[in-house]
Amino acid sequence: MDLNRFRAKPLMGILRGxxxxxLEPLFESILESGLETVEITLNTPAACxxxxxAVRRYGRKLMIGAGTVLSVTDxxxxxxxxxxxxxxxxxxxxxxxxxVKNRVPVFPGAxxxxxxxxxxxxxxxxxxxxxxxxxxxxxxxxxxxxxxxIELMACSGVTPENIKEYFANGASAAAIGSGTFRGEWIxxxxxxxxNRKIRACLRALSL
Numbered sequence: 383m384d385l386n387r388f389r390a391k392p393l394m395g396i397l398r399g400x401x402x403x404x405l406e407p408l409f410e411s412i413l414e415s416g417l418e419t420v421e422i423t424l425n426t427p428a429a430c431x432x433x434x435x436a437v438r439r440y441g442r443k444l445m446i447g448a449g450t451v452l453s454v455t456d457x458x459x460x461x462x463x464x465x466x467x468x469x470x471x472x473x474x475x476x477x478x479x480x481x482v483k484n485r486v487p488v489f490p491g492a493x494x495x496x497x498x499x500x501x502x503x504x505x506x507x508x509x510x511x512x513x514x515x516x517x518x519x520x521x522x523x524x525x526x527x528x529x530x531x532i533e534l535m536a537c538s539g540v541t542p543e544n545i546k547e548y549f550a551n552g553a554s555a556a557a558i559g560s561g562t563f564r565g566e567w568i569x570x571x572x573x574x575x576x577n578r579k580i581r582a583c584l585r586a587l588s589l
Contacts (some may be wrong), residue, residue: 383468383487384443385507388419391589392555393418394469394535395580396449397563404568405432409440411573415580416589421469421557424456430463437464447487454480461486469557471512473497478504489535490540496527498525498532508533508555515539519547542582549587558583 388394395417397492400408412420422433424445436446447467448460454476457468467487470477474490481488482505491512492501501509511522522534533554540548540556548556562579566572 383419383447383520386486388445388487388555391416391533391584393417393419393580393583393587393589394555394557395563396423396469396537396557396559397421397426398449398559399426399565400432401564402428402432402435404433406439407571407573408446408563408568409436411577412580413440413443415577416584417580418443419445419447420568421467422445422465424452424460425450425451430459432564433465434463441466451561455478457481469510471510473501473504473506475504478506481505481507486539491537495525495528498529498534502529502532508535508583510537510557511553512536513538514548518576519544519551519553521551522548522553523551540583542579542586545583546586556583 422429448465449469451457451468451470457477468481469489471491478488487507489508489510490501490506491510492498498509511534515538535551535555536548537557540558545556567575
């Protein structure tokens with residue numbers, strides 16, 4: 383993962399529960415939208431196989447990582463499949479230690495001030511504030527008061543309507559998931575709607 387590239391376009395797509403038959407049309411839609419960073423969650427059936435296929439076909443154009451990484455064993459499988467970064471819903475210290483040792487960007491999840499501080503101290507590249515939607519953009523302003531040097535990524539509840547507010551209040555990045563990559567849209571082949579949602583987020587950030 384090229385962190386400078388991610389910081390220049392700090393929006394990450396979360397792909398959960400996708401199937402092999404949807405991989406190509408979904409990734410083509412993602413490419414066309416302008417999004418450059420996506421994670422495939424490891425609780426998706428055959429996740430590592432999907433990561434491998436995605437990296438082989440789109441790895442030169444997209445930064446592709448693994449999400450919902452909860453163990454070093456799963457992390458190693460994802461990295462072997464070609465994932466270039468790791469994301470977790472919570473701080474899993476062995477995962478972060480392995481990533482730091484092997485120079486793999488890692489985004490552990492945290493919510494409370496104590497958790498956010500612990501994730502940073504463990505070596506997080508950026509701390510994923512999850513679920514951000516429970517507290518909203520104003521929470522980021524409060525957190526950045528004592529922790530101004532910690533980079534935060536807003537995750538859960540991020541929409542085209544509020545994404546700019548998250549950044550205005552201190553977020554360094556944002557992740558978009560089920561609200562954009564809706565299961566029914568994917569099943570129905572409505573990839574144009576996903577494309578529009580992504581574009582709307584990028585437009586809100588003037589990217």
